[in-house]
Amino acid sequence: MRSVLKEYNFDWRFWSILDNACKMFDGTPKEFQHTVPYAPAFRETSEKILGLGEPGLKLVKGTARYMENILKAHERGRKIALITYNCSPAILYALDIVPYCLEGLSAFYASTWKMGISESLDYCCEVGFTETSCSGQRVALGSILAGLSERPDLILCSTPGVCDSNANSFAFASAYLDIPFCQMDYPPTLVDEAANEYQRADFRRMITFLEEQSGNKLEPDKLREICEEMARQDELICEIQELQRLIPSPVPGVYNLLLYDIKVLFSGVPEGTEILEAMLAVAKDNAARGVAGDGEERLRGMFFYIDHYCISMKYWRWLEKNGISHIGTMMTDFWQVDAPYAKGREIEGYTIDTGNMDAMIDSLVGQTSRMPMIKQIRGPYDAPHMWLDDTVGVAKLMKADFLAYMGTMGCRNTWGMVKLIARDLEKLDFPTLILYADSFDNRVEPVDTFLGKIDEFLRVRRIRGWEGARWTG
Amino acid sequence: MREEINEAVTTLHNRYVRQWKAQGGKVVGYPCSYVPEEIIYAGGLLPFRLRAVEAQSTSIGDTYFGPVICSFPKCILQLAGEGKYGFLDGAIICNGCDSMRRLDECWRKASEDYEGILPAYFAYFAVPHKVEDYSLKWFTGHMRAFKEGIEGHFDVRITDDDLHRAIREYNRGRLFLQKLDELRIADDVPISGAEATAIVIAGTGMPRDIFNDLLEGILEQIGSEKRKIEGKRLLLAGSVIDDVSLIEVIEGAGAVVVADTLCFGSRSYVDLVDETGDPIEALARRYLNHSFCPRMFGYYRDRLRYIAERARRAKVDGVILQNIRFCDLHGSEHGIFERDLEAQGIPCMRMEREYGPLAEEGRIQMRVDAFLERLRG
Numbered sequence: 001m002r003s004v005l006k007e008y009n010f011d012w013r014f015w016s017i018l019d020n021a022c023k024m025f026d027g028t029p030k031e032f033q034h035t036v037p038y039a040p041a042f043r044e045t046s047e048k049i050l051g052l053g054e055p056g057l058k059l060v061k062g063t064a065r066y067m068e069n070i071l072k073a074h075e076r077g078r079k080i081a082l083i084t085y086n087c088s089p090a091i092l093y094a095l096d097i098v099p100y101c102l103e104g105l106s107a108f109y110a111s112t113w114k115m116g117i118s119e120s121l122d123y124c125c126e127v128g129f130t131e132t133s134c135s136g137q138r139v140a141l142g143s144i145l146a147g148l149s150e151r152p153d154l155i156l157c158s159t160p161g162v163c164d165s166n167a168n169s170f171a172f173a174s175a176y177l178d179i180p181f182c183q184m185d186y187p188p189t190l191v192d193e194a195a196n197e198y199q200r201a202d203f204r205r206m207i208t209f210l211e212e213q214s215g216n217k218l219e220p221d222k223l224r225e226i227c228e229e230m231a232r233q234d235e236l237i238c239e240i241q242e243l244q245r246l247i248p249s250p251v252p253g254v255y256n257l258l259l260y261d262i263k264v265l266f267s268g269v270p271e272g273t274e275i276l277e278a279m280l281a282v283a284k285d286n287a288a289r290g291v292a293g294d295g296e297e298r299l300r301g302m303f304f305y306i307d308h309y310c311i312s313m314k315y316w317r318w319l320e321k322n323g324i325s326h327i328g329t330m331m332t333d334f335w336q337v338d339a340p341y342a343k344g345r346e347i348e349g350y351t352i353d354t355g356n357m358d359a360m361i362d363s364l365v366g367q368t369s370r371m372p373m374i375k376q377i378r379g380p381y382d383a384p385h386m387w388l389d390d391t392v393g394v395a396k397l398m399k400a401d402f403l404a405y406m407g408t409m410g411c412r413n414t415w416g417m418v419k420l421i422a423r424d425l426e427k428l429d430f431p432t433l434i435l436y437a438d439s440f441d442n443r444v445e446p447v448d449t450f451l452g453k454i455d456e457f458l459r460v461r462r463i464r465g466w467e468g469a470r471w472t473g
Numbered sequence: 474m475r476e477e478i479n480e481a482v483t484t485l486h487n488r489y490v491r492q493w494k495a496q497g498g499k500v501v502g503y504p505c506s507y508v509p510e511e512i513i514y515a516g517g518l519l520p521f522r523l524r525a526v527e528a529q530s531t532s533i534g535d536t537y538f539g540p541v542i543c544s545f546p547k548c549i550l551q552l553a554g555e556g557k558y559g560f561l562d563g564a565i566i567c568n569g570c571d572s573m574r575r576l577d578e579c580w581r582k583a584s585e586d587y588e589g590i591l592p593a594y595f596a597y598f599a600v601p602h603k604v605e606d607y608s609l610k611w612f613t614g615h616m617r618a619f620k621e622g623i624e625g626h627f628d629v630r631i632t633d634d635d636l637h638r639a640i641r642e643y644n645r646g647r648l649f650l651q652k653l654d655e656l657r658i659a660d661d662v663p664i665s666g667a668e669a670t671a672i673v674i675a676g677t678g679m680p681r682d683i684f685n686d687l688l689e690g691i692l693e694q695i696g697s698e699k700r701k702i703e704g705k706r707l708l709l710a711g712s713v714i715d716d717v718s719l720i721e722v723i724e725g726a727g728a729v730v731v732a733d734t735l736c737f738g739s740r741s742y743v744d745l746v747d748e749t750g751d752p753i754e755a756l757a758r759r760y761l762n763h764s765f766c767p768r769m770f771g772y773y774r775d776r777l778r779y780i781a782e783r784a785r786r787a788k789v790d791g792v793i794l795q796n797i798r799f800c801d802l803h804g805s806e807h808g809i810f811e812r813d814l815e816a817q818g819i820p821c822m823r824m825e826r827e828y829g830p831l832a833e834e835g836r837i838q839m840r841v842d843a844f845l846e847r848l849r850g
Contacts, residue, residue, distance in 0.1 A: 098617065128808015130539065130825070133801045160602035160770050164571040164739075165603070167770045172805050175773035181768050185602045187611060194614055296582035373673025380578050380597065412799065415539030420582045455798050 001123050001146055005116045010143035011150055014109060015067035021046055022064050025057045044312035045112055052254065054278040059258055063108065066099075074097040079153040079214045082144070082173065083135075084166060086261075086371035087158035087184070090230055091207065091270035091364055094223045095216045100152055102169070104264045106139035107309040110440050114311065120146070121441055129172065135167035135440035143178060154180045154213045156206065158368060161186035162378050165410040182209040188379035191347050204367040205246035220357045226268035227360050230367070231352040233267065234336040236276035242340050243283045243329055245398055248297030250286030251370065253326030254316045255293065257277055257307060260331040260372065276315050298323035299464055302400035303453075304391045304425075305330050305407045305414055308450070310442035314473055318451045321471035327398040333390055335370035343396050348375070348385050381417045388421055388442030395430055402463050404454060406435040409444055433457045448473070475691065481675035485527060485552070486560050489679035493519045498737075499562040499627060502592070504549065504576065505569035506736040507554040507763065509756045511746065512563075512620050514681060515639035519760045522677035522737075523564070524715040525549045527557060533587070535578035542830035543572035543799045545713055550579050554587045563594030563626070565619075570768055570802055594626040602770050604761055613757040620753065622723045636752035642681050647742035649688045650676075654739060656692070657731050661701040666709065666730025667720040674715060674737050702727035705848050708784045709796040710810070711803045713737060718811060722834055723793065726841040732787035734780050740765040767802040773840065776806070777813055784819050790848045791820040793841070797828045820848060 010014075017081045024035050024046070032050065037041050049056040073080045078098050083089065084102035092099045110117055120142030125131045127145050129138065132190045143149040157170035167183065174181035184202050208217055237259060244251045258279060266272025286293050301324045308315035319326050335342060337349030350366030353359040369375070381387040395403060403425055405418050418434055425432040435453060438444035451472070458466035481487045482560035490500060500519045503510070510520040525548030533554035534547025552558055566577040569795065577597050598619055601608035620631055650673060657669055672691060676684040715737050720730055733739055744763060747755040747766045764772040765779060785790055792814060794807035806826060811821045822844040827833055 082532060128805055128812065130796070130799075130801045130808075131802035132799050133805060161599075164768070168801050168805055170768070171767075171770040171773065172809065174771065175806075175809050180773045183603055185608065187601070187615075188597065188599045194611055198601075198611045201605070205605060205607075340808055358511070382578065405511070409541050410801065412542060412571035412801070413575070415541050416572055417578050418539055420578050423582070 005119055006148060009035055009150075010120065011070055011105075011108065013069060014112065015064060015071055017042065017112060018064035018067060018192055020043055023058060025050060026293075041113055041115070044314070044317065047256065047316055048313050052252065053282065055237070055255070055258060055275055055282060058275045058278055059261065060469075062266060062275060062418050063261075065271065066265055069098045072149065080150055081106070081210070082155045082170065082179075084156075084158050084170065085264045086162075086451040087156055088267045088364065088371060088376050089264070089265065089366050090226050090367075091210065092156075093268050094118060094209050094226045095214055095218055097154075097210060097214050099265070100150070101264050102140050103136045104137055104261065104307050106141075106440050107199070109139050110309045110442075111313050112313075117310075118441075126244065127176065129169075134165040134411060135174065135408045136410070137166065141169060141173060144173065151177070152179055154210075154350075155293060156184075156210070158371070158374065160184070161188070162374050163411070163413050164329060164376050165412055174304060174327065180209075180213055182206055186378045187373060188383075190369070190378070190385045198364050199369045200362060202298060203361065203368065207361070220360070221359050222394070223357070224354050227354045227363060229270060229353050230268040231354075232335070233262065233272050233276055234338070234352065236280050237263075238336055238338045238340065240276070240280055240283055241328075241332070243287050245340060246287055247300075247430075248290075248292035249300065249325040250291065250293050250325055251283045251322070252293035252320050254294045255283070256314070256326050256329060256332050257316065263334060263371075267438070281346070281391070293327060294320040294323065294325060296323040297325045299401045299458065300325045300399055301465065302327050302391075302395050302398060302403045303317035303329045303406060304395070304403050305405050305418075306439050306441050307331070308406055308437060308447065310440065311447050314447045314449065318469070318471065318473065324351050324471045327400060328394050330390070330450070331372045332377055333372055333376070333394060334367075338444045341397050342392070345385075345393070373378075374393040377413050379423050382424070387417070388424055389419065391425065392428060402431040402433065402458065402460045402461070404435055404457075406437050406439060406450070408438050408440060431457070431461045431463055475687075477687065478671055478675045478691075482671045482745055483526060485524065485557060485678070487666055490519065490521065490560055493561060495679065499563065500560055501563035501594065501623075502558060502825045503565045503567065503598075504546070504562045504639045505567040506574055506653070506741045507569055507766070507768075509554070509616065509760055510567055510681075511621075511636060511639040511643050511756055512616070512623065512631065515631045515635040516623050516627060518623070518627060518629075519680060520677075521561070523549050523558070524674070524678075524846055525552060526716050528552055528829070531538075533583065536581075537583050538572075538575065541799055541813055542575070543570075543797050545797055546573050546576040546579075548828055550576060550583060552761065553580055553590050554583050556590060558590070558592075558667070561592040563596070563623075564592045565596045565598050567598045568600060569766070570800070586746070594623075600760065601792045602768060603629060604764065604769075609757055609761055613754055616753050616757050623675055628802055633752050633790050636756075637748065640746045640748055640755065642685065642746065646653040646676060646685045646688065647745055649685060649692060650739075650742040652692055653688070653695075654732070656695055660788075662729050662731055662791065663695050663698060663702070663725055664703050665706070665720075665726055666705070666733070667717040669679055670714065670720055670735070670738060671735070673741065677737070679776045685806050687699045702729045705790045705845050706731045706788060708736040708780070708787060708789045709738075710780055710792060711796070711807065712797040712800045716797075719837070722837055723841050726838060727845055728841065731789060732783050734765060734783060736766060739783070767806045771811065777810065780810065781814060781819065784814070789819070791822065791844060793822050793824060793844070795824045795826055798825055820844075
């Protein structure tokens with residue numbers, strides 16, 4: 001790693017950017033415009049986020065607080081838990097443990113600045129990772145392994161049984177840094193009694209681990225507060241996703257990113273609720289006016305695995321400027337029982353019950369075991385309740401014109417079956433594109449190249465008379 | 474090398490399989506050392522560990538799997554697509570790792586294009602990634618369902634007595650293999666690593682009782698011979714090796730592999746199944762506690778102790794940590810093994826390779842040469 005990158009810690013740098021961004025956003029538009037030239041590397045990202053108005057501002061402020069919590073955790077006597085993105089942080093908030101979501105920060109780092117991302121990715125390989133490991137963890141993890149980030153006190157991983165590459169990164173970090181490790185493991189089925197029993201026991205084992213490591217006890221009142229906030233968030237998410245079904249979709253595409261950011265960073269805390277309320281207000285207003293969230297809707301695209309996070313959010317800007325409504329990813333399928341895609345499939349959904357401690361814990365079990373990826377790719381993709389079922393269900397509901405797959409080169413699990421699901425989707429008349437880009441590592445396939453491939457695909461397949469991208473950046 | 478061992482190692486449809494089938498026996502393939510062979514065997518079926526030794530292309534494998542997947546399951550699918558696993562009456566896919574578990578869907582979907590390649594019995598066997606009382610409970614239930622699935626499909630009844638007999642037979646074989654290990658680590662090494670590994674591999678492709686009798690004779694023969702194989706003493710660890718040619722390349726450079734921690738090696742016989750009590754529970758305990766593979770997350774310290782202890786007992790000069798490309802579980806853990814074993818004074822070499830015995834012979838030879846040069850000082 002270049003010595004210049006070691007001058008400041010990664011997490012501190014990111015917090016500092018966010019903190020300054022908050023100050024910029026709090027100023028007048030004129031002040032903002034005058035400040036932007038001093039931070040050219042962040043211009044496009046900050047304009048994109050600022051362009052969202054209230055939800056964007058609240059997201060930046062919330063994320064700044066999230067980072068500050070990490071940076072100040074130790075001086076405030078709190079423990080930091082390194083967690084996966086599909087591990088709901090609600091239980092950590094309830095135990096007063098500071099969550100440090102590896103993939104969440106990887107995505108933020110990758111989309112915010114270029115400097116040091118490749119080095120952090122590569123640092124993992126220098127200390128032992130295979131270069132074929134998932135980039136989703138490596139962007140942020142490299143900085144932790146290099147000692148350029150707050151050291152976590154414990155590691156909580158919720159992907160064993162779901163994704164080897166992901167779980168392996170956390171297990172590696174635990175072994176390399178000698179940090180206590182707890183995994184939540186998932187059987188290949190979702191709704192049978194044996195699977196439920198396993199998940200319930202496993203979650204309670206995890207709570208014991210967290211209590212031991214933090215020295216804090218899970219209190220019913222605190223947990224209830226978190227659960228009630230989570231239930232409110234779930235209502236808001238369902239309402240936003242219901243609006244997303246409209247043609248044109250009144251929900252800006254980048255809201256999808258915000259939806260899962262909120263779920264992985266702010267589940268059960270007011271910051272998340274405030275952002276969602278602001279998002280819903282905008283979407284409702286757009287719906288009332290009959291306008292698309294991104295101004296125009298030429299096509300509706302579903303990105304049925306994950307999104308792309310590198311280089312100034314160009315992917316999101318490209319979709320918006322070309323009138324492609326982003327109508328969901330696997331990352332936005334949370335499976336609240338009231339979610340629009342859960343209608344008729346209620347057995348697969350979860351509810352929040354705050355009746356007593358056990359009910360609340362079971363609610364969290366239900367939620368966690370249905371987090372993106374954990375639900376869909378724990379078993380064969382074509383088994384009931386898994387990836388194919390979910391993709392087809394959402395694609396039909398949201399009236400997708402085309403589907404695209406994008407992930408990371410480290411994703412053995414989905415690369416092991418994506419050709420098969422793509423074939424099945426095509427047979428069901430969904431034009432489906434497999435992209436070879438890496439969501440977190442722009443060196444694999446530069447953003448312009450894969451956006452060009454989407455454009456070409458839409459033209460060649462003549463999807464809704466697509467005549468080509470109008471904006472290429 | 475005995476001719477019958479050699480044949481079983483290099484040929485999938487070997488004489489034992491042919492004889493078994495000629496007598497009306499059924500053969501069930503499985504891809505991973507986490508599948509309880511004892512249950513298959515107790516049902517009067519021949520457990521056959523899936524290998525990829527005869528693959529000469531990955532054209533079929535590449536059609537169904539994505540590009541960044543381990544070539545081992547791709548090669549197995551290739552052989553299935555070419556009809557070379559036509560002798561299987563059943564196959565069990567296991568979640569040993571993500572690449573391997575997707576063989577389930579890829580094989581099923583390939584059978585839509587290649588008629589008749591899917592065995593009539595095709596099952597998925599899942600193994601938890603952690604050892605807890607509740608994971609053991611779940612696994613025991615899953616194992617019972619697995620047994621019932623076999624009974625139902627093959628119209629057999631597997632009694633506790635059948636299971637106990639199978640467990641004893643497999644334990645007998647494991648004890649013989651442990652004796653083979655003891656011979657390998659003697660100061661005067663009487664058998665090469667390639668020969669020893671061939672014996673272990675052969676055992677996965679023939680009836681266990683026949684293998685055990687054969688092995689008993691081999692052990693006597695090794696004990697009576699006065700062979701002494703020279704070379705730097707190595708331990709071989711990492712991804713699956715189902716073909717001894719790779720070990721022959723390593724040994725051809727002037728080394729002798731005296732120990733291993735491979736799944737077609739010591740991992741498969743280092744621990745026994747309890748022969749008392751409920752046999753399914755005993756099997757579940759043994760297979761779940763089998764934490765030698767990095768698929769069991771969070772057990773790095775146990776594995777480090779295991780590999781370091783084996784290295785010390787075998788008085789090795791060095792350890793080769795190899796992984797097939799895209800095997801991130803072994804590959805990444807090797808990074809920490811290298812750090813921690815070197816700190817204990819055990820020289821290590823990490824090597825990534827493609828599956829296929831001699832896919833990169835020249836490069837592998839050069840790497841091994843360089844490592845041996847280092848060991849020779």
